Amino acid sequence: MLLTSDSQPKAEVQAAPLRNGAHQIRTVEAHDADDHARNLTAWEQSYDQITPGQFHGMLAELQMPQMQVFLEQTSQAVRQSCCVWPDAFWFGLQGHADSGRVNGRINGRLGDAGAIMVRPGNCEFELVTPVDYAIYGIVIQRNALLCVADQMGCRIDWLRLASAEVLHVTEPAKTACLQTLAYLLSEDDVCSERNPVASLELPQQAVMMAMLSMLDTSEVDRAVSNSFMRRQRIVAQARDYVLAHRDQVITVPELCERLHVSRRTLQYCFEDVLGISPIQYLRIIRLNGARRHLREGLSGSLTVRDVAADWGFWHFSQFSSDYRKLFGQSPSESLRQRTH
Template sequence: MTATTASHDQAYTAVARDTRDADDHASCLQHWKQRYDQLTAGAFCGSFEEYWFDNVQVFRERTNQSVREVGQAWEGSRTFGVPVEVDGKGWYCGEIVDADSVITLRGGQELDFRTPRVHDVLAVTADAQALNTYALQVEHRDLEAELATCRVTPSTPAQAENLRSFLGTVIASLRATPEMLRHAQMRKALEQAIFGSLIAVAGNQSENRPTPSCNARQLVVERAREYMQAHIEEPITVADLCAELRVSRRTLQYSFQDVLNLNPVSFLRAMRLNGVRRALKRADPAAGTVADIAARWGFWHLSHFAADYRAMFGELPSETLRSAMLHRC
């Protein structure tokens, strides 16, 4: 390996490496058992980037020679991978894959992948039980049952592009500010966002339950508001509401849209933005930077956060903090 940078914290690890040997490259991925055999002639050049926190291992790897990858992911995991760039087609566990293929692998299953000559891929390996519990609670889907025999998910090119774009944004955000992962609420929000993106790419499963009545929708919103009021100082997520109310994301969506003319994601984002604003106005020196406060409220994409904050309150979060500090002086 020609270059290695690593950051290790009790809450997360971040690793970036450049490689010049296929066998060395195979050893980059933590807790996987892998062997890479180079198949095409030429000097090997690879790059690898990985972030691991809680139940999630997010990584990107690029190789410039066709290799055969064999091995296994860590036991109890579920992996999804989507290409960023490929030179031709590959062969994955008995199926032809191309630029719009989203591959998946269960921990313990045998990996057998002949990559294209150029292969740049974004991937997530997650704790399968945690991911499936989220899918059951939020989407009322048994993801592991759906993917039992799948090696390539039944996703569309648009779904593959959505996952590619989302994971690219995640990697870029973590590369810029990995220290945000020290905050438990930020890790929770990012993990749930990743889980949601993986579920979305795994086919199109419709909810077979009847649409709730108007009274039922009103009750869902009332119960949601009661829960949020009781946890006003906490960055509540859609998954929290689904688990607490025992309804799916779709039922929650219908209910909020009809009763409040606002989707639950927007409503919760507004509540979290208000929570950040209160924290900034208190201007506790121990609260840390704007990024620290945003992370405590589950905002992992700082540029989106700043834009949403300005749209909501007419000023940047740094301006709120500066004004609060001036008033304290």
């Protein structure tokens, strides 16, 4: 367990001082994966769309003095590079109750319906989420969680929590936490846009208590094996090489030669860590990079052909066809939608 009880009784839980002013739920949608990534307040993120079709993302977010809670929904499978602000912990809870659904991966590790994900702030991590995915997120300042745990007579094993990626929790504790989050982010809740509240003392305390209940019943998932860590390194090295040579046509045999692994080993590494093949990955990372380049539009003289060449696509008609299949629009449409 990540919590231990002190022998001496503690005072009743008191919430920390709150800022003045009204609070309300912020709801925003996006039709581009990277736009959606930027909508989450105070996170450093970039998203690569994996599955074909138009992207649609929804975010409902509630900021509290020492905490952020949100519900994120994505229509397509996405690879996410994420980083939370320092001196905080992020907890992720899959929003679907159906245990038969495909689960997300954190740093290559496949979660399950009875687990939650966790990562400390200022530490980059990777998520791979499937089609039609919903995830509740809680970001809590470390000192705030420490204060409430201390008042409850509990001590948190911070070293184990910081090193954990997947925590197995009891179903009642997880269900109670999900119900609390769903209620807070509901449009019918007292914190909704139609009826903002001046104080979030009770909601913040409710989330803290739900989190401590889960941590009190949690078990850290088994340590990552050396072989899995090696597969993670190979995938990371492959990504770095592709991005460093983005204007070149990188092939799987070339990757194998550069990384000193067999084709079978490379295939196994990608399927185990990301759930896709190296060939799929090579195409997806370059197409997402080209889309990002097109939509940034840093130069007024930028053309689709320029961007295609910059990302190693020399067969222009094939690039346009693959681009439309993945994103549901042509490269020229993305260029016209570029951000200013």
